[in-house]
Amino acid sequence: MNLRLVRPEDYYEISRLINDWWGGRKMSDMLPKLFFDHFNDTSYIVEKDEVIIGFLIGFVSQTKPNEAYIHFVGVHPEYRKNQVGKKLYHTFFENVKRRSVKIVRAVTSPVNKTSIAYHTRMGFEVEQGDRTADGVSVFSNYDGLGQDRVLFLKIL
Amino acid sequence: MNLRLVRPEDYYEISRLINDWWGGRKMSDMLPKLFFDHFNDTSYIVEKDEVIIGFLIGFVSQTKPNEAYIHFVGVHPEYRKNQVGKKLYHTFFENVKRRSVKIVRAVTSPVNKTSIAYHTRMGFEVEQGDRTADGVSVFSNYDGLGQDRVLFLKIL
Numbered sequence: 001m002n003l004r005l006v007r008p009e010d011y012y013e014i015s016r017l018i019n020d021w022w023g024g025r026k027m028s029d030m031l032p033k034l035f036f037d038h039f040n041d042t043s044y045i046v047e048k049d050e051v052i053i054g055f056l057i058g059f060v061s062q063t064k065p066n067e068a069y070i071h072f073v074g075v076h077p078e079y080r081k082n083q084v085g086k087k088l089y090h091t092f093f094e095n096v097k098r099r100s101v102k103i104v105r106a107v108t109s110p111v112n113k114t115s116i117a118y119h120t121r122m123g124f125e126v127e128q129g130d131r132t133a134d135g136v137s138v139f140s141n142y143d144g145l146g147q148d149r150v151l152f153l154k155i156l
Numbered sequence: 157m158n159l160r161l162v163r164p165e166d167y168y169e170i171s172r173l174i175n176d177w178w179g180g181r182k183m184s185d186m187l188p189k190l191f192f193d194h195f196n197d198t199s200y201i202v203e204k205d206e207v208i209i210g211f212l213i214g215f216v217s218q219t220k221p222n223e224a225y226i227h228f229v230g231v232h233p234e235y236r237k238n239q240v241g242k243k244l245y246h247t248f249f250e251n252v253k254r255r256s257v258k259i260v261r262a263v264t265s266p267v268n269k270t271s272i273a274y275h276t277r278m279g280f281e282v283e284q285g286d287r288t289a290d291g292v293s294v295f296s297n298y299d300g301l302g303q304d305r306v307l308f309l310k311i312l
Contacts, residue, residue: 015300029185033263033299038217038225059218061194069194107189143189144171 003087006043006055011036013052014045018074031057031072042068042095046084052076054084058092060099068096070106089122097156106152110138116150124152159243162199162211167192169208170201170230177230187213187228198224198251202240208232210240214248216255224252226262245278253312262308266294272306280308 011033018031035043039059046054053076061067070092075084093104106124108115110133116126129139133148142149167189174187191199195215202210209232217223226248231240249260262280264271266289272282285295289304298305 012297012300030188032186034225034227038215038219038223041219059194062215062218063194063197067194069190071190141168144168 001053001082001084001087002047003091004045004047006036006040006045006057008033008036008040010045010052010055014055014074017052017076018072021074021077035059035071042092042099044088044091046088048079053079053082054088056088056092058096058104060096060101066100066102068092068099068101068104070104085118086122093154093156102156104154104156107142107149108152110134110136110148110150119152122154124154127151127153157209157238157240157243158203159247160201160203162192162196162201162213164189164192164196166201166208166211170211173208173232174228174230177233191215191227198248198255200244200247202243204235209235209238210244212244212248214252214260216252216257222256222258224248224255224257224260226260241274242278249310249312258312260310260312263298263305264308266290266292266304266306275308278310280310283307283309 015031035057039057042059043057044055045052055074056070057072058068058070061069073085073088096104104124106119108119116136120126126137129137129151131138131140136150138148138150140148142151171187191213195213198215199213200211201208211230212226213228214224214226217225229241229244252260260280262275264275272292276282282293285293285307287294287296292306294304294306296304298307
């Protein structure tokens with residue numbers, strides 16, 4: 001496995017992949033090209049035999065320079081027990097730590113139990129929201145009406 | 157008219173507005189909450205009588221700190237001859253200039269003739285792409301298969 005920084009041209013391959021990896025859901029709207037052009041110095045790819053098997057897109061908050069935000073993480077379904085995610089997260093943490101970041105944030109949907117469990121294993125805490133849904137604290141309507149979200153925070 | 161920096165809570169009002177202003181097209185997927193949380197120190201709103209009539213969401217490139225990118229601009233259809241856009245662009249230019257930015261970039265669709273004309277009036281040049289469509293130079297498949305784009309650049 002080879003881990004490297006994202007390059008602008010990876011956008012095309014990743015756009016195609018994420019629609020596959022998420023079982024046909026149209027995820028690529030969430031990941032416009034700008035992330036590959038303007039935040040590629042804190043975003044990573046894992047390749048095996050020159051095929052992308054995982055990626056993490058994140059950045060340092062411009063408004064709050066001691067915070068970083070992980071926007072999107074994807075791992076190839078066949079490589080989900082291979083520590084690909086762990087490698088991506090830890091490399092990101094080390095990178096942003098060198099940029100004086102103290103807090104890393106991430107957001108997920110309350111229905112995404114796999115993501116909630118995964119973030120917990122990666123050392124994230126769930127932020128206290130305004131209500132509890134399915135045993136997890138959520139921020140109601142965080143991403144618009146009816147779009148509750150779970151907010152994660154990790155102190156580096 | 158009052159111009160001010162965007163605040164995180166403006167997200168909810170703007171998400172609602174853009175679907176209206178773009179004549180029912182689902183534009184809000186392109187503008188996730190993260191821009192209101194992490195790039196609100198280079199993003200602006202124009203209000204009239206406490207109602208939002210325009211906004212500009214932009215940021216300084218993390219990878220290329222001497223470049224800025226304008227992600228999304230919207231003006232209320234009834235206020236399109238009132239220099240709202242001009243005020244937003246010029247305030248953004250002044251802001252990023254103070255942050256040592258030399259180049260501002262923006263992207264639009266070749267079908268969006270209004271946007272192309274507008275950017276030209278704002279002093280943007282069209283970047284040389286790989287082919288010409290409807291008299292304008294475009295980058296083929298820039299945002300994915302079949303998604304040609306016009307790339308703009310302005311030297312500050």
